[in-house]
Amino acid sequence: MSKNMEYKYHCQHQAESFARAIIPVPEKYPLQAGLPEEFPAHFAKLCALARDVYLDMAKQPEAYGLLLVDIESEDHNLARDGYRSIHRFVDMLANLSRCGDLKNHQLTVSAEAFRQSCKKAVGAVSGPVPKYEMILSRLTDFGFAISNFDGKPFGKKVETFTVEYPDSPDVIDAVKAYCECWDALKGDRATVKLWPKEFHHHYYRFDYKITADREKIPMAQWVGDEADYAGYSPEQKAFSILLYEHSLPYKGLKFDGDYNYKSKRIARIWESGYIAMGQSQFLLSLKLKNMDKYMAEIEKMSESVKEQMRKDCCNHCNFQGATDDHCKFRVHWTFEGVAHVGCAHMCFVFDDFRAELVPDYWRLLELEYDLKKA
16 A cells, blocks of 8 residues: 555554455345344444544544654554554444443443543453543544533543434444444454454454354355455455365365465465555465475466576575574575575565466465365
C-alpha cells in the first residue's frame, strides 16, 4: 500500500486499511445458534457504519485520540503502537456490550463497570481505552444516541447510561451479538480454519464468520475471504483459490493458511515487510532444499521458476550461532553450471501469481517432498 501524501500520521493510512479490510457480508450464511434469520442484514449495516468510522479516523485521527506518529517516521515500534490505537474503537464497543443489558434495541450500561473496563482493559483484546469520551463523541456524530453523556468522561454521579442507534435500531443488537460471539470464540479457536493464531485481527475488521457456524463454511470461502481481507489483487485472489484447489488431491497435506506436510510448513502466501508502515507485498514462499536432485525438471519449467534458481540470498547473519563455514539454514544448489547459496528462510519466494504457474509450483513441492495424490 502506498502512503497517501495528504496524510500526516501513520494511523491515517492504517485506519484507511482497516476500512478496506472489512469483507462483504453474504446475504445468507450459516449463523450461530440463537441469532435471528435477519441478522446478516443487520450486521451488514454495522459493517458499513464501521467502515465509515474508520474512514473518518483517517481524516481526523485527533478526534479519536489516536497515537499520532509522523508519517515520515521510520520507527516501526511507534508505527505499530499507532496501529494498535485504532483498536480502541472496537474495544470500546466491546466494553459497552459487556457492561450493558440489551432490551428493545437499547443498551443500558453500568457507568462504573464501563469506566473500569476502559481503564483496566477487562476482557479487551488490545488493551485499555483511554479518552473513550472522544470516541463516544464521534459516535454521536454518526447517529448514536447516548444518554447522560456531555462529551466528557462519565462522572461518579452517573450510575447508568443508555446507547441507541435510532436510524437503524437493530444495529445495537448486532453490536451486542458480535461482541458476545467474539467472547465465546476467544477461548476456543478450533473452528477457525485459517490463521487461528492471528484471527483476532479479523475482530477489528468485523468478519461475519465470527457470528457464523464456521464448521459449515467451505474452506474455499475462507480462502477467498482471506484474499479480500488482506487486500489481494483479483489476480492474486484467483491464484490463491486455485493454489488451494490444486492441493486437495495430495495425501497427508494439511492447510490452515499455511500448507503443511508431516508437521512441516512447505508453502504459504505471506505478506512481507512492515504492515504498520504500509511497506509490504504478497509473496508465495516454497520451502525447498534438495533442488539438485530434480534440477533437470526445473530446467524445463517457466522462466519465473528458473529466475529464483539464479539468486543467492545468504546474508551471513550469524543467526543461532551460524558462521561463514556452517549454518544449518544454509541451502546450496547448482543451476546452469553456477553454484549458489541461500537462506532457507529467504529463498524461493515468488511474486508471479499467474494461474498457469500453479502446476509448476506444486510440481516443485511434489519433487521436494515426494507428495502423492490420493
